[in-house]
Every structure is written in structure tokens, then in C-alpha cells.
Amino acid sequence: MTTARVLIALGGNAMTSPEGRATPEDQIAAIARAAEPIADIVATGAEVVLTHGNGPQVGNLLVKNELAASVVPPVPLDWCGAQTQGTIGAMLLNAVQRSLAARAVARPVAALVTRTRVDPTDPHFDKPSKPIGRYLPEAEARVMIEHGQVWEDRGEKGWRRVVASPEPVEILDAPAVSALLGAGFVVVAAGGGGIPVVRDEDGTVRGVEAVIDKDLSAALLARAIDAGVLVIATDVAGVALNFGTDRARTLGAVSVAELREHAAQGHFASGSMGPKVDAACRFVEAGGSAAVITSLDDIAEAAAGRAGTVVTADAGATADAGALADAGTAAPADTGAADAEKER
Numbered sequence: 001m002t003t004a005r006v007l008i009a010l011g012g013n014a015m016t017s018p019e020g021r022a023t024p025e026d027q028i029a030a031i032a033r034a035a036e037p038i039a040d041i042v043a044t045g046a047e048v049v050l051t052h053g054n055g056p057q058v059g060n061l062l063v064k065n066e067l068a069a070s071v072v073p074p075v076p077l078d079w080c081g082a083q084t085q086g087t088i089g090a091m092l093l094n095a096v097q098r099s100l101a102a103r104a105v106a107r108p109v110a111a112l113v114t115r116t117r118v119d120p121t122d123p124h125f126d127k128p129s130k131p132i133g134r135y136l137p138e139a140e141a142r143v144m145i146e147h148g149q150v151w152e153d154r155g156e157k158g159w160r161r162v163v164a165s166p167e168p169v170e171i172l173d174a175p176a177v178s179a180l181l182g183a184g185f186v187v188v189a190a191g192g193g194g195i196p197v198v199r200d201e202d203g204t205v206r207g208v209e210a211v212i213d214k215d216l217s218a219a220l221l222a223r224a225i226d227a228g229v230l231v232i233a234t235d236v237a238g239v240a241l242n243f244g245t246d247r248a249r250t251l252g253a254v255s256v257a258e259l260r261e262h263a264a265q266g267h268f269a270s271g272s273m274g275p276k277v278d279a280a281c282r283f284v285e286a287g288g289s290a291a292v293i294t295s296l297d298d299i300a301e302a303a304a305g306r307a308g309t310v311v312t313a314d315a316g317a318t319a320d321a322g323a324l325a326d327a328g329t330a331a332p333a334d335t336g337a338a339d340a341e342k343e344r
């Protein structure tokens, strides 16, 4: 029997308070909560990789950079990414280890500094569009612009820095993730989408000023390590049509083709649900068995195909073929997965 391999992408709510606060206490408390359903999945015997966002954490580092610039040289964005992989990775190790111990599950854990290669000719570098960090008054933003940064006037709130968010092309350290999984580790990898790097013509790798979407990197890593299931854990039960209206309806089982169609009709916001839907579709299109988008609390159920929006090549065939039972972590319940667009 092949062991199920699952990649779980943790969203902002796994690392900040429900109000979005990111004090160390808030982050540790949120990670401790997230570790519980993660440990439930590991306890099924699955090989688990965790990846995570880092928006608020990088935002905090940028503020420190700005305020301390006259005393300590500011560090580039790829360094910020590396730093947050270290910090969040360490906190995840502590929390997951504790939750596994509470379940008497003996599995080692490791966090990997992970680089994601991007294309230096990616058009996003010509048009930085991803807002990061805090708002500043125009005068202060102008100072940063003089230092080569791109800042945009965002109206009432002030000015905000925008950076390139290029496509992830390759998770350079994926082979190390596979090796650790093979040795039985629960692995934290590609945090914040991975440290953005480019490869020069002579083969050397260097960091670049960019941020990478963590869900798109998660999809890429999941395929690179041959995971069967990608779980995108966020703060809503699933992917909704007509989100935010009184006609909102959360999708249950859905085929890639159908989900792509809904995306084309503009149902998913570009800065939030859009990239998650894209990542889920890419994963399945590249050969993954199923991608699930759901709330953090439901990920154990979701990994077994019993919760959230479950994206497969052919939604109708899911329950019959038992794709999730093969690739996931537990036998599917006889409820629901085949009910396309089930209301939740």
C-alpha cells in the first residue's frame, strides 16, 4: 500500500489572531491551534508537508527595516522571506511536536529553508503590483522611492509599497523535502511561497526583491514531491460563488473545468480566493488527485474528502473511483463528495 502524501498550505489565520494581530503571543497561540488538526492528519499515517504564508510577519520586518535604517542596514526582501521561514518554521515545529506527543504519535519534524526559482524576465517584474508592508504618508514614501522602491498612492490610507509577485517556476529544495519525507519527517517547507531566487547563466542562484504567492508555490511543491492531495487551509469553509452576496453558495465537489469556468466569470477575488482556486486547479491539471480548499478547523475531514471544496479532474467520478481514499488519508464517507456543488 502506498502511503498518502499530503501538502497542507496554511493561511494567515494559522499564524495570527482572529483579528489579524501578529504579536509573538498571537502567532504562537494561532499556530498551537493549527497544529491540532495537522496532528490528526499525521496520526492517520500520512506523509505531511506544511507550507505557510508570511504576509504580516514580513510586514513587521519591513517596518523594523524602515525605522532602524539609520542604525542597521535594511535587508532585502529575500532575506525577510528567509527570516520568516526560520521563525514560523521553528514555532510550527514546537507546536506540531507537542500535538503529536499528545496523540502518542512518534514522528520527527523538520523545517527546511526553501528557495523558489522565478524567471528574471517574468512580466510581473516590469509591473510590481503586490502591496506589502504598512501605509506611509506621502513624504515618507517619497524617501523610500528615492531608495529605489516602488510606492503607490492608495488614497485616504496613504502610500503603500508594491513589489513584483512573479510566477514560481521551480522549488529548488524540493528534493530535500522528498528525502525528509522518505525518512519519516513531517516537513515544513516553502514558507511564504519560498525565498525568491533567480538562476544566472553560469548556474549560480541569487535572491531577488519579490514575493511569491504561497498557494501557487504550494501547488508546485506538491507536484514536485508527488503529493496526492493539496489542502489549502484558510478562514472560510470553501470556495463560494457570488461571495459576499445573499446568493453566496459554497461549492462542494467540483471539476477543474467547472471551477476554471467560475473563475473566468469573476467569482474569485484576485488578492485572496483567486490564487487559491488557481493553485488548486494547477495541482489537479498537473496530475494531483485532489485539491481541497477549506477552513483550518476542517482540514482533517477535508484531506479525506469530507469537507470543503474538493477539486478533482472529474468531480462526478470522485466518490466512485475513491481517488481521495487512495491519495488521501482515510476512507471517504459515503456522503457527499460526489454531490457537485453541494451547499455548505
Ligand code: ADP
Binding pocket: 010, 011, 012, 013, 053, 233, 234, 235, 236, 238, 239, 240, 241, 242, 243, 267, 268, 269, 271, 272, 273, 274
Ligand atoms: P489566507 O490568509 O488563508 O491565505 P486570504 O485572506 O488571502 O487567505 O483569502 C481567504 C479569503 O478570501 C476569505 O476570508 C474570503 O474573505 C475571501 N474570498 C474572496 N472571494 C471568495 C470566494 N469566492 N469564496 C470564498 N472566499 C472568498
Ligand code: MG
Binding pocket: 011, 012, 013
Ligand atoms: Mg488572510
